[in-house]
Amino acid sequence: MKLPSAATGLFLGTAAATPLSLRSSTLNYNMAPPNLSTLPNNSLYETWRPRAHVLPPNGQIGDPCMHYTDPATGVFHVGWLHDSAGIAGATTSDLATYTDLNPNGGQAIVPGGINDPVGVFDGSVIPSGINGLPTLLYTSVSYLPIHWSIPYTRGSETQSLAVTTDSGRNFTKLDQGPVIPGPPFAANVTAFRDPYVFQNTQLDTLTSSQSNTWYTVISGGIHNQGPTQFLYRQYDPDFQYWEYLGQWWSEPTNSTWGDGTWAGRWGFNFETGNVFSLNEEGYTADGEIFGTLGTEGSDLPIVKQLTSIHDQLWVAGSVAKNTNGSVEFTPSMAGFLDWGFSSYAASGKVLPATSKPSTQSGAPDRYISYVWLTGDQYGQAEGFPTNQQNWTGALLLPRELKVQSLDVVDNALSREEGASWRVESNNTDAGTVELRTLGISIARETEAKLLSGKPSVEAGRTVSSAGVLPFQHSPESKFFVLKTNISFPASARQSGLQTGFQILASESEHTSIYYQFANESVVIDRSNTSAAAQTTSGIDSFTESGKLRLFDVLDGGEESVETLDLTIVVDNSILEVYANGRFALSTWVRSWYANSTEIRFLHNGVGQATFSNVTVSEGLYNAWPERA
Amino acid sequence: MKLPSAATGLFLGTAAATPLSLRSSTLNYNMAPPNLSTLPNNSLYETWRPRAHVLPPNGQIGDPCMHYTDPATGVFHVGWLHDSAGIAGATTSDLATYTDLNPNGGQAIVPGGINDPVGVFDGSVIPSGINGLPTLLYTSVSYLPIHWSIPYTRGSETQSLAVTTDSGRNFTKLDQGPVIPGPPFAANVTAFRDPYVFQNTQLDTLTSSQSNTWYTVISGGIHNQGPTQFLYRQYDPDFQYWEYLGQWWSEPTNSTWGDGTWAGRWGFNFETGNVFSLNEEGYTADGEIFGTLGTEGSDLPIVKQLTSIHDQLWVAGSVAKNTNGSVEFTPSMAGFLDWGFSSYAASGKVLPATSKPSTQSGAPDRYISYVWLTGDQYGQAEGFPTNQQNWTGALLLPRELKVQSLDVVDNALSREEGASWRVESNNTDAGTVELRTLGISIARETEAKLLSGKPSVEAGRTVSSAGVLPFQHSPESKFFVLKTNISFPASARQSGLQTGFQILASESEHTSIYYQFANESVVIDRSNTSAAAQTTSGIDSFTESGKLRLFDVLDGGEESVETLDLTIVVDNSILEVYANGRFALSTWVRSWYANSTEIRFLHNGVGQATFSNVTVSEGLYNAWPERA
Structure with missing residues (x-):
């Protein structure tokens, strides 16, 4: 390519002739930079590349998803949308170092099948699914664009299955149609995606389900009503059918938790909803129900097909049957899993004590979540040197989530309503209250390894x-x-x-x-x-x-x-x-x-x-x- | 092609060098024929070609379907599956002569879209549908093979919409997913196809629907239970949603009406179910409910993917709510619409008195049905000279269906149960009974034109x-x-x-x-x-x-x-x-x-x-x- 004059003198040697090997070492970081978007492709590859984070060898990373512990190996799998063309992944035995599942970080599943001609969106894995194999329930996409601010094209998003027989390198789509072929009847959805499979003792009891039944929430919303999660239940041993249990959690359009101070906005649409249950040690199937979710909000006036606010939230709450006999989730507290503008689309998974990382560290059952850090402001960073860097975005460090308890003074600060904590109990004699909130910390193995430096x-x-x-x-x-x-x-x-x-x-x-x-x-x-x-x-x-x-x-x-x-x-x-x-x-x-x-x-x-x-x-x- | 010796001397002249112009006139019909499957392509084109029947210029005709009267012109449209690659059609103003909608009888809709990558099966038309335009509800096919004798691949058949804006020459698929994205939840179907739209006053009343609501039956069956029709109701003015009303009619696997004498077998699977209502003049929305249907049966042992018995039946019956509050159809009589081995897949449509054919003939509202006559025994006629004839199959002459009443002697002959008639009333004094059955006759305009010969x-x-x-x-x-x-x-x-x-x-x-x-x-x-x-x-x-x-x-x-x-x-x-x-x-x-x-x-x-x-x-x- 022809270098614009602004770049003159910036390069040492003749590396420009071989752009693939042209790494940041040829740039001069001791003088002011030019407009970086004028540099040769790949020239900024090393400039800002992280060392300890999860990201593909090159290209764009999107939502994390498809994590699971392989029951055959105990190894933890981390996945992510890659280059808007499917899901790639890596394995880790220590939550610190990773091995790409495929050469050059290639995808384990790509769009282009009958169910997903235009896209593969986030999926989640039943570790022992069909024939005991890791089984992916993912959003198969047939029509684009999809955005909460425009009319929804029917059939855009369905939920399909894929199974791996090669330890996660490839997830082979079932040669059949979607297992959830559409939203509930006549629901005018804003989205219907990101199925997240989970097990939950409370739901088993409430819905008179067999123990260890799998559930899935599908994230989205209803036009002119608000964001919601659709709840389904496994119906058969082959995971062919998922029984609809209702919109177990809905919020009014663009409403907030409390006054919005502690957990931003519920927005217009939910995405990437995870559901799990925690105690103070980590994960337990009969613990308090928590969720993480991305909310799509907007400044006013709304610009079509543009979400100007992406909040990465968490929520905790209780489940009960409502007067219709349907299961309903009622939040008791909510907050930000990460407050960063670029932090979004978190996806986590139960990491059992029997997994390889946990047996090495001695950790109990945990819930590990990876948050996406978009590298280009959700594609809105005009002028970002995408080709020059040759990679975009990363996942944040794996985080352990658990219940955090705090003994604090019983005063207006602790008693605030609509906050990211709730009062669990109070000690009148001591003048204290016990608060509960979501504990968020770097996974213990990851942090230990990070601190092993000089x-x-x-x-x-x-x-x-x-x-x-x-x-x-x-x-x-x-x-x-x-x-x-x-x-x-x-x-x-x-x-x-x-x-x-x-x-x-x-x-x-x-x-x-x-x-x-x-x-x-x-x-x-x-x-x-x-x-x-x-x-x-x-x-x-x-x-x-x-x-x-x-x-x-x-x-x-x-x-x-x-x-x-x-x-x-x-x-x-x-x-x-x-x-x-x-x-x-x-x-x-x-x-x-x-x-x-x-x-x-x-x-x-x-x-x-x-x-x-x-x-x-x-x-x-x-x-x-x-x-x- | 190299002519086998059997054909030596059969041909006059050098027509073999130009096979497309080689018609039967060059064959000698005064001497015994050779093995016809050894002849050049197209050489038998004229030999058996009918003159007054509906069939495409060449190629294979399959199920009739997609008939309707264009409200803009009053012209009647007749359609048919063509070459297993979509639906072609023609118009008629007199039920006798036809005009191809497209050059060379080309299709008005072909498979290959997102919803129908591998097939377009039978559809039916709402004459004033979306935006008042003729709107096709058809079976969009994603996976093959499909047959009642093998496990059903989920998602094989969905129901989608297409609309014509050019008087039926092309039906443009909506740029969205299917409007009926799958069978009822967890139904292990044998088929789910051939949606047939209709209006019915009795159903309006029974289901507390608005007047002139559209309904559709979808034909199929349930594995190990039997053939069935799934009933749906229009839900919105845009025909986007169809509300499931249940399996309004089911029969046990391979059972019969009566002892099977008068109406063959219900078989293993229903196909091409039509529903309409008749009186003694012809069609009326509040008449007695009739249906035509194809049943797929089999001799024993069952050969997988082969239906050895195709019965083209009709049925009449009553509708009522069952104890579950669902609409149920109960047959009162059933028979053959055509007894021929090759007669199948009939499709009909209301032809209003205001249509062009009817205004010319003075006919009242009628129900006109076209029966398919397979030309090669449903593809099983091995050795049939398909390429030599260059066309396969035809539609039988259009038939008017109506209620036929008969005054006959009240005796064992008239009182037989499980027959193709029923006793409507009896006259004890005269010793007679009035029977009702389905009246089947060549459409009046068609017959008049047929009889206009020498x-x-x-x-x-x-x-x-x-x-x-x-x-x-x-x-x-x-x-x-x-x-x-x-x-x-x-x-x-x-x-x-x-x-x-x-x-x-x-x-x-x-x-x-x-x-x-x-x-x-x-x-x-x-x-x-x-x-x-x-x-x-x-x-x-x-x-x-x-x-x-x-x-x-x-x-x-x-x-x-x-x-x-x-x-x-x-x-x-x-x-x-x-x-x-x-x-x-x-x-x-x-x-x-x-x-x-x-x-x-x-x-x-x-x-x-x-x-x-x-x-x-x-x-x-x-x-x-x-x-x-």
């Missing part, structure tokens, strides 16, 4: 003046985990305090991560994250944030503000911020300069905060040791 | 000695209508009498048509019909027959045997025998010799019979004046 301990300190203070030992690379605790005096609550870090910092770039009490938020200010954002329209720089309430807790009889417990993972361009075992906020931080690796304490001079247990583990591991 | 009257006579007696004026061609009345003394009933005609007769060939009281049958003995049957395995020669009861009637107070009223149509190779306004038997009579045109009185010497009103109308008309 450790360095930074001295704790109390900050009170405005400014930044560089670490004594900043990382030399853009691959590290930063952990810390930050404690605040009670006076911080009503103040304008902002405390945290700058990371990926140099004289030219930095990303600020801080907590502020003003709106109880963890904020990631990316306005100076990347020099490339100045030259390339597709590199976003808007501020990300998520709400985290630090409750009042009793510490030796004294009330104090709950300590902020941060785990910050930087995997080159992917930033994941975890807090207090119940908060996650992830985004892209595409720093350009090679020397943008500094970490700095950050404080805005309002009040004070104390950092402790500040450690950095540098290096991370290579999640794909078998890739060339 | 007439000749043959003198009536009473026959009593064994032998044949040639007509004074036999036809010179193989295109004619023979009408007659034959009366019998009461003594004929218990006798071995056989009386009728030989037609298409010469010293080498003849076809015998006679009535015999022994089993109350009209018999067509084809054992000497064709010299070609001696040389060509695919030319069948088995005897055809159908049961017709001649009741006892009161004639001036005296009991006598009902007169046999015969109309025999010979259109070259197609023979249709109609009797007494309630009987039809059609078959192929493929005489070879040019001089096989004689008609002879036939009697076997047992008792006597009297022929009267014997007329022959020779010539027939050309039903396709616009074809080259």
Whole structure:
């Protein structure tokens, strides 16, 4: 290709003649970048590529799905939509390193059959399905476009089966029509996709089903009514028929949980609904029912075929029969599984204690969820150097979900309604309440491996003046985990305090991560994250944030503000911020300069905060040791 | 192609070099035929081609379907499956002559879309459907093979819509999925096809539906239960949804109506079910409910994927709600719409008095049915010269169906149960009963046109000695209508009498048509019909027959045997025998010799019979004046 003048002098040597081998090593990260979308294809491949995350060798990753533990091997399979042309996947025995199922990360199932001439959307796996083999129930797509903002073309989405006989490398479609050939009769749906299979003791009892019956929820909505989940039940041993049990959960169009503060919007349409049941250890079939889901919302006015808001939520609730005798799910709390703008379409799966990862780590039955981090703002990042990078998006680190219990002071902060927690019980004598919420943390094996890098301990300190203070030992690379605790005096609550870090910092770039009490938020200010954002329209720089309430807790009889417990993972361009075992906020931080690796304490001079247990583990591991 | 030696000398001239123009005129019909399947393609095109029947210019005709009166023009449309690749059609303004809708009889709809990748099966038309346009509800086929004797591949047959905007030349499929995406939940069907749309006042009332609601029956069966019709109701003005009302009519596997004498077997699977309502004039929406249907039966042992018995039946009955609140159809009588081995898959349609044919003839609202006459025994006629003839099969002449009433003597003959008639009322004083049955006759316009040929009257006579007696004026061609009345003394009933005609007769060939009281049958003995049957395995020669009861009637107070009223149509190779306004038997009579045109009185010497009103109308008309 003919290089535009802006790129002149940027390249060293003659690599431009061999674009496939032209990797970022030939780019100069010590000078300002050109408009990156003018560079040769593949030239940015290494620039922002993460090391410890799940993503295909190249191309676009979409929704995670099709995860399962192979009963024959105990190995965990992770899948994802790939290049809008089916589902690819990999296996892992340790939740840290992965092996592609197919050469070059090729798909295990592709569209083009009779049931799915134009698309294969998300599916989920019954590990011991037809003939005891892993069996995929997926959305077979016949007509496009599909979007909640336009009339639904009947028959666009049906649910079909495919089975693997080669340990997941290929899922062979049954030579027959869909097993769920359409939405319920005359339902004017906004979508009807992403079947998620699960087992649940409470549903078995409520619906008088055999033990270990499989259920599936299908995500979507009804035009002019709102988003919904359609519930079905396995009808026969061959999974040929799925009995419709009703819209077990519906919300009014574009309504919110509470006032929307803690769980965004239910939006116009549900996607990628997962249903599972948890206790404080992890997964249990008779635990409290939780779900994760993507909600499609929109700013006003609605632009057809454009969802401007994608919220990745979780929900917990109870099931009961309604007056019609149908099963109904009623939320008791809801929140964000990840607050990031680009975080969406989470898909998880039960990981049994008998699985290979768990037998090695000694973990109990767990529920492991992978969240998608879109690399190009859901395709809306105009000017993003897609061809130059030659890969788009990634999955966030696997997360263990469980019930989190908190003993906190019984006050207005803990008693708020419509929040992402609920009061389980109260201790009048102590003046405390026990709260329940969803526990979200990096899977234990993954985190252990992340922390196995070169450790360095930074001295704790109390900050009170405005400014930044560089670490004594900043990382030399853009691959590290930063952990810390930050404690605040009670006076911080009503103040304008902002405390945290700058990371990926140099004289030219930095990303600020801080907590502020003003709106109880963890904020990631990316306005100076990347020099490339100045030259390339597709590199976003808007501020990300998520709400985290630090409750009042009793510490030796004294009330104090709950300590902020941060785990910050930087995997080159992917930033994941975890807090207090119940908060996650992830985004892209595409720093350009090679020397943008500094970490700095950050404080805005309002009040004070104390950092402790500040450690950095540098290096991370290579999640794909078998890739060339 | 290389001609086998058997054909040596058969051809005159050099026509073999130009096979498309090589028509039967080059064959010698004055000498014995060779094995016809050794002849050049197209060489038998004219040999047996009918003149007054509906069939495509060339190729295979399958089930008739997709008939309707275009509300915009009043013209009647007749359709048929063509070459197993969709539905073709023609229009008629007089039920006699037809105009192809497309050049060379091409299809108006072909398979290959998303809903019908492998096949388009029978459909029926709502004349004022979507946007007031003729709208086709048809079976869209995704998987083959389909047969009641093998497991059913789910999703093989769905029902989809197509609309014509160009007066029926093309039916454009809706760009969406099927409107009936599958059989009822978990029904293990043997088939699910041939949707037939109709309106019915009784159903409107029974199901509390709006007036003029459209219904559809879908034909099929349930494995190990039996044949059935699935009933659906229009749900919305756009015909998008069809509400399932249940299996309104089911019969046990391979059971019969009565002992099977009068209506054959219900078989293993229903096909091409039509539903309509009649009175003694013709069609009326609030009349008695009738149906026509094809039943797939089998000799034992069952050969997989082979239906050895195809019965073309009719049925009448009543509808009521059963204890479950579902509509149920209960037969009150059933019979054969045509008794011929090759007669099947009838499809009819309401022809309103306002239609062009009816306004010209002054006919009231009628129900017009076309029966398929397979040309190769449902594809089982091995050795049939398919390529040599270059067309296969035809539709039988259009038939008017109505309620027929008969006043007959009240005796065992009229009181038989499980028959093709029922006792409507009885007159104790007169000793008579009024019977009801299905009236079957050639459509009035068609018959009038058939009889417009050169007439000749043959003198009536009473026959009593064994032998044949040639007509004074036999036809010179193989295109004619023979009408007659034959009366019998009461003594004929218990006798071995056989009386009728030989037609298409010469010293080498003849076809015998006679009535015999022994089993109350009209018999067509084809054992000497064709010299070609001696040389060509695919030319069948088995005897055809159908049961017709001649009741006892009161004639001036005296009991006598009902007169046999015969109309025999010979259109070259197609023979249709109609009797007494309630009987039809059609078959192929493929005489070879040019001089096989004689008609002879036939009697076997047992008792006597009297022929009267014997007329022959020779010539027939050309039903396709616009074809080259």
